[in-house]
Amino acid sequence: MHLSNTPAPMTPYQYFAREIVAALRSLQAAGQLPNDLDFSAITAEPPRDPAHGDISTNAAMVLAKAARNSPKAIADVLLQRLLKDKYVADGSVAGPGFINLKLKPELWQEHLRECLVKGDKYGDSDIGGKRLINVEYVSANPTGPLHVAHARGAIVGDVLANLLEKVGYKVQREYYVNDGGVQVDIFARSVFLRYLEDLGLELSTFPDEFYPGEYVRDIARNIRRNIGGLWWQIDWLEWSDPEHKKLYDQFKLVPPTVSDMRSLDRRLGYKREPGQHPSLRNVSVQLDGRPVPVGYGEWSWLPYFAYHAVKLMLVQIRRDLKQLRIGKQKFVSERQIIVTGKVQKAFNALDQKGLIYQGRLDPPKGQRPDDWEDREQTLFRSSQFGDDVDRPLKKSDGSWTYFANDIAYHYDKYRRGYKDMINVWGADHGGYVKRMKAAVGAMTEQKGDLDVKLCQLVRVLKGGELVRMSKRAGTFITLRDLLNEVGPDVLRFTMLTRKNDAPFDFDIDKATEQSRDNPVWYVQYAHARTNSVMRQAAETRISTSKLDEAALNRLVDAGEISLIRLVAQWPRQVEAAALAHEPHRIAFYLGDLAAAFHAHWTRGREEPNLRFVIADNPDLTRARLALVQGIHFVLRSGLNVFGVTPIEEMT
RNA sequence: GCGCCCGUAGCUCAACUGGAUAGAGCAUCUGACUACGAAUCAGAAGGCUAGGAGUUCGAAUCUCUUCGGGCGCGCCA
Numbered sequence: 001m002h003l004s005n006t007p008a009p010m011t012p013y014q015y016f017a018r019e020i021v022a023a024l025r026s027l028q029a030a031g032q033l034p035n036d037l038d039f040s041a042i043t044a045e046p047p048r049d050p051a052h053g054d055i056s057t058n059a060a061m062v063l064a065k066a067a068r069n070s071p072k073a074i075a076d077v078l079l080q081r082l083l084k085d086k087y088v089a090d091g092s093v094a095g096p097g098f099i100n101l102k103l104k105p106e107l108w109q110e111h112l113r114e115c116l117v118k119g120d121k122y123g124d125s126d127i128g129g130k131r132l133i134n135v136e137y138v139s140a141n142p143t144g145p146l147h148v149a150h151a152r153g154a155i156v157g158d159v160l161a162n163l164l165e166k167v168g169y170k171v172q173r174e175y176y177v178n179d180g181g182v183q184v185d186i187f188a189r190s191v192f193l194r195y196l197e198d199l200g201l202e203l204s205t206f207p208d209e210f211y212p213g214e215y216v217r218d219i220a221r222n223i224r225r226n227i228g229g230l231w232w233q234i235d236w237l238e239w240s241d242p243e244h245k246k247l248y249d250q251f252k253l254v255p256p257t258v259s260d261m262r263s264l265d266r267r268l269g270y271k272r273e274p275g276q277h278p279s280l281r282n283v284s285v286q287l288d289g290r291p292v293p294v295g296y297g298e299w300s301w302l303p304y305f306a307y308h309a310v311k312l313m314l315v316q317i318r319r320d321l322k323q324l325r326i327g328k329q330k331f332v333s334e335r336q337i338i339v340t341g342k343v344q345k346a347f348n349a350l351d352q353k354g355l356i357y358q359g360r361l362d363p364p365k366g367q368r369p370d371d372w373e374d375r376e377q378t379l380f381r382s383s384q385f386g387d388d389v390d391r392p393l394k395k396s397d398g399s400w401t402y403f404a405n406d407i408a409y410h411y412d413k414y415r416r417g418y419k420d421m422i423n424v425w426g427a428d429h430g431g432y433v434k435r436m437k438a439a440v441g442a443m444t445e446q447k448g449d450l451d452v453k454l455c456q457l458v459r460v461l462k463g464g465e466l467v468r469m470s471k472r473a474g475t476f477i478t479l480r481d482l483l484n485e486v487g488p489d490v491l492r493f494t495m496l497t498r499k500n501d502a503p504f505d506f507d508i509d510k511a512t513e514q515s516r517d518n519p520v521w522y523v524q525y526a527h528a529r530t531n532s533v534m535r536q537a538a539e540t541r542i543s544t545s546k547l548d549e550a551a552l553n554r555l556v557d558a559g560e561i562s563l564i565r566l567v568a569q570w571p572r573q574v575e576a577a578a579l580a581h582e583p584h585r586i587a588f589y590l591g592d593l594a595a596a597f598h599a600h601w602t603r604g605r606e607e608p609n610l611r612f613v614i615a616d617n618p619d620l621t622r623a624r625l626a627l628v629q630g631i632h633f634v635l636r637s638g639l640n641v642f643g644v645t646p647i648e649e650m651t
Numbered sequence: 652g653c654g655c656c657c658g659u660a661g662c663u664c665a666a667c668u669g670g671a672u673a674g675a676g677c678a679u680c681u682g683a684c685u686a687c688g689a690a691u692c693a694g695a696a697g698g699c700u701a702g703g704a705g706u707u708c709g710a711a712u713c714u715c716u717u718c719g720g721g722c723g724c725g726c727c728a
Contacts (some may be wrong), residue, residue, distance in 0.1 A: 041669095048671065058670065061708065071708065095671045097709055141728060147663075178728055186727095312667095319667075364724045365652040388654060388724090395726040402728050430655050431723035454656070457721075484680080498664070501656060514690055517663095517677065525690060536687040569667090576667055588665060591675080595692095602692035606683075613687050650690070 005404050011568050012087075012107050014396065016055050017044040023081035024059065025082050032077055033067055046569065050562060053091070053100035054108075060097040071097025108564040109552040114632045115567055116548035120637050123570045126580075128168030128456035134418035135161045137328070139176040139425075142313045143187035145215055146320050147469075148458045149426050151645040152504065154479075154529045155495040156455055156583060157424035158326045162641045163586070172418060180405055187211055187313075188306035189280065189295065194220035195305070196294060201285040203294075209279065219312050223305070261277070268303045320479045324488050325643045337408050341401050346408040346443065347393065355381045355442055361389060376559075380407075387439035403432075407439045414440070414448050421450045422581060424500075430454050434441040451581055455500045461507040475590040486511050489644045493520040496587045496642060519591050523635065526594035528650045529601065530632035533612045537625055540615045549625040554623035557610060559600045563627060566593050570634045573643070583642075590638045 004365070020042060027033045042063075047056035060075035067074060075093040082101060083091050090102040115122045137157020140150045156437035161171045178184075186227055190210040193203055194217045206212075314331070321327065337343060350356050359379050363372045379390040380403075393404040412422055421440070433452045440450040460467040460477050469476040482491055485508055495509050498504050514521045534544050555561065569589070577585040604611035612624045639646040 043667090043670090045667065045670095048666090048674090052671080056671085061670080064708070098671065100671095139728095140666090143728095181728060183728060332725095361725060372725085375726090379725095392725055397726075399726090401726075406728090427656070427722055429723085429728085432728090433655070454722090456656075463657095502664080503657085507663095516691075518690095519676090521690070522676095525688090529688075529691095533687065540687090572667075580668070582668095584665095585667080588675085595675085598691055599693085601687085602683085602689085604687075605692080611687060615687095650688075 011571050012055065012111055013044050013046070013568070013572055014101065014106075014540070015087075015347050016057070016101070017042070019082065019085055020044055020057050020059055022080070023078060024063075026081065027077060033063070033074070035068055037063055040061075044047075046565065047098075047100060047103075050565075052098075054103040054565065055101040057099050057101075058097075060093075060099060064097065064281050105556060105561055106553065108561050108568065109555055111568050112552055112555070112564045112626060112630050113548050115570075115633060116626060118575055119633055120640070122633055123574045124166050124168075125571060125575060126168035127171075127575060128164060130168060130170055132172065132417050133164055133169045133420040133422065134172045134174060134413050134416075135164070135422045135424070136174045136176055136413075137161075137424035138317075138326075139178065139423075140317065141178045141183055142310045143211060143312070144213060145184050146317055146458055147476045148479070148482060148506065149455070151324065151479045151482060151491060152455045152458050152495050152500075153323060153424045153426060154324060154326055155492050156453060156500050157422075159455070159492070159496060159583040159642055160422065160424070160578075160581055161328075162643065163574065163583055166641060167575055167578040168188065169420075174413075175331045176406075176409060177310075177314065177330040177331055177333045177335075178402075179306075181402060184306050184310060184335075185277075185302060186279070187216075188302050188309050189277065189298075190216050191220050191223065191309040192295065192301060192305050193283065195224055196285060198224050201287075204284045204291065205282055207279050207283065215316075219309050221362065223308050223314055249332050267339070268307060268335060274378045320483070323483050324479065324491065332409065332410065332412075334405050337405055337412065338400060341410055343404055343408040346411040347404065349411065349443060350380060350407075353442065355384070356393070357381065357390075359390065361392070362444050380439070380442075382435045382438035382442070384484065385441045387434045387438040391435050403435060403439075406436065407443070408441050410436065410448075410450070411443050414444050419444070421448065422453065423450065424453045424455060427456045427501075453500050453581060456503040458495075458504045458506055461509070463509065482506075482508075489524075490520050492642055493523070493587065493639075493644050496584045499582060499584045519587060522598075523590045523594045523639070524644075524647050525650060527635040527639065527646045528634065528648060529597070530628050530635065531648050533628045534625065534632075537613050537621060540613060540621075542613070542615075542618045542621050542625070544625055544629075547622060547629050550622040550626040551619050552623050552626055553582055554620045555627060557601060561626055562626070563596055563600055563631065565636050566596050567627075567630045570638075586638055586641060590635060593631065593634060593638075 005307070021039050024033060024037070024039060024042075028035050028037070039059075042057060042059045044055055046059050052478060060071040060078060063074055064071040072093065075097045079091050079093055079099050082088055084098065087103050087107040088101050089104045092100050094100050118124075135157055137160075138150055138154045138260060140146055146154070161173050165171050186209065193206060193210065197203060198217065198220050276293065276296045277298050280293075284291040284293045286292075318327075321329070332474050347356070357379055360374060360376055361379070363374075373396075375396065377392045377396075378394040380393050382391050383389055391401075391403055393401055393407075395401055408475070411422065423436070433454070436452065437450050440448045460469070460482075467477060486494075490511050494506065495504070510517055511520070514520075516522060537544050555564065573585060573589045577583055600610075601612075612621070612628055614621050614624075636646045
């Protein structure tokens with residue numbers, strides 16, 4: 001009998017969740033329970049202790065109060081109904097009022113068949129109902145390469161997106177490019193100075209607050225060599241001064257045309273300001289034996305360097321992400337949000353709701369900045385929506401704050417149809433969560449929902465030692481380094497063996513070790529082992545095809561049934577992990593399934609009649625192969641959700 | 652000073668979102684390879700879930716409080 005022909009094409013847990021409610025309804029009809037009861041909190045779950053049975057429900061305890069009866073009494077009558085179910089072998093009331101059901105093996109056997117029929121699609125569902133959901137992750141500044149912390153966020157976000165797709169959401173993956181703020185300008189100035197160095201000029205100094213990494217030189221070189229149309233500027237008037245024409249000739253530099261500059265200005269939203277930026281005040285180069293200050297007329301070169309430096313950086317970032325197997329993100333530019341007037345639009349929307357005002361903020365207690373200046377500013381009433389204080393939307397120079405831009409970005413997401421939004425951020429942005437949620441709530445009249453997953457710090461251990469990282473010194477472990485050391489499979493899986501809000505020590509040695517300690521290998525090994533069983537069967541000339549037609553009622557051993565039980569939990573694990581936005585749960589489940597499979601395998605060593613392949617008993621073997629294939633499908637789809645290659649054979 | 656996250660076996664971490672006697676792995680001790688792959692498995696030991704108070708049938712989980720750690724606190728992102 002095929003389960004697909006029965007009225008129960010679902011997991012035993014889903015089946016009984018329904019049966020329990022049906023039984024309760026019939027008790028209501030019979031007048032044994034009141035009619036106005038809320039069944040929503042009732043569960044049908046595997047009991048914590050398998051000795052208690054197959055299915056456990058809390059129904060009696062949940063209903064006791066409203067039904068004005070003792071949990072025990074309700075459990076007794078409910079149990080009598082449930083015992084009539086064709087799949088229930090036995091049942092009992094335990095503890096404070098749990099009902100434990102022991103099921104007939106047929107239900108598990110038939111469910112395994114269901115799993116085999118669905119194959120890789122087993123575990124998929126449509127609880128998302130094709131609803132749109134937006135998952136934003138990585139969103140690192142385009143001012144440096146991705147490093148370990150970004151890797152964690154990238155993986156958590158990507159796998160969460162996979163999970164949501166698996167349960168029927170329409171997922172949009174996004175990367176918000178923070179190319180709109182002063183950090184990009186500092187980055188552009190850093191590249192500019194390295195660019196001068198690359199021309200063979202010696203800088204008097206390289207300011208502390210500039211970006212120190214080697215990669216900045218690479219980008220400067222790349223700009224000089226590959227982009228063309230370059231120039232450098234000692235004084236903003238200089239390129240029209242015939243006195244210095246020879247310098248342009250010497251370095252083969254080409255000054256920009258006015259229309260070049262204007263189009264970049266428009267594109268990037270820069271205002272033209274003459275003079276030299278204060279951070280460049282002490283920087284000069286030796287020219288004709290005298291020090292010449294650099295960086296004047298920033299408006300003429302800064303947009304150009306900012307534009308190309310960010311572009312080159314993003315090429316690198318995308319390449320790294322691709323190597324990490326993350327490639328489906330839509331990149332949204334903060335600068336474009338500003339330039340296209342979307343910030344103003346979002347601002348107006350808040351203003352119309354009366355949520356903008358001019359006011360003063362108290363300086364933070366205990367850590368008053370030295371340069372605190374009490375001033376009137378443009379504030380958003382975020383405190384009306386759960387934030388601690390109101391937040392400024394404009395800087396003192398009149399430009400938008402990062403928060404204002406981010407509000408506009410989220411407003412834009414919402415207007416594009418995403419009521420449900422998830423952001424994956426580093427823990428250092430924790431202080432930002434309340435105000436962003438407040439903004440989303442305010443802009444969407446509470447119709448939009450934002451969940452922020454904060455990823456705690458990642459430390460890297462190598463040879464038992466902590467690898468020191470310093471952003472100031474420009475020494476941090478890049479994503480690229482990690483990928484070269486451990487590869488995407490290990491990195492992706494390992495990053496999900498902890499929940500996102502727990503700090504993570506990533507031990508490179510252990511992650512590459514092939515042993516029980518290493519969950520990646522452990523699960524991979526189990527998957528490869530399912531294949532090796534199939535190969536073994538093929539050698540004994542037992543057919544491994546159409547296993548869903550095998551005589552599954554031959555699976556009666558307790559170990560076999562409990563393996564099916566574990567397989568049958570896959571759909572609810574996927575569902576729970578997706579709804580809770582907690583991809584790490586899948587890692588633990590896969591580890592459990594792998595462990596149970598390895599354990600059962602080893603039992604066959606002492607009890608040969610339990611081995612999967614019994615050469616002279618094709619029917620029994622095919623039934624057991626069906627079980628192996630079910631495990632194979634679940635392990636494979638689990639690894640697929642993680643974006644980890646299910647290896648076919650251990651080498 | 653305020654806010655957020657966290658505190659679970661010696662160590663690294665789970666615990667199906669309020670369920671039963673809080674579970675794994677490592678390390679420690681005791682066992683299992685003439686092999687469907689021992690890259691594995693079985694067993695033992697290990698706990699006042701940081702401390703205290705509360706909420707209810709029931710708390711690691713929710714509330715309050717103390718202690719300890721991390722992150723953050725206008726014109727960085």
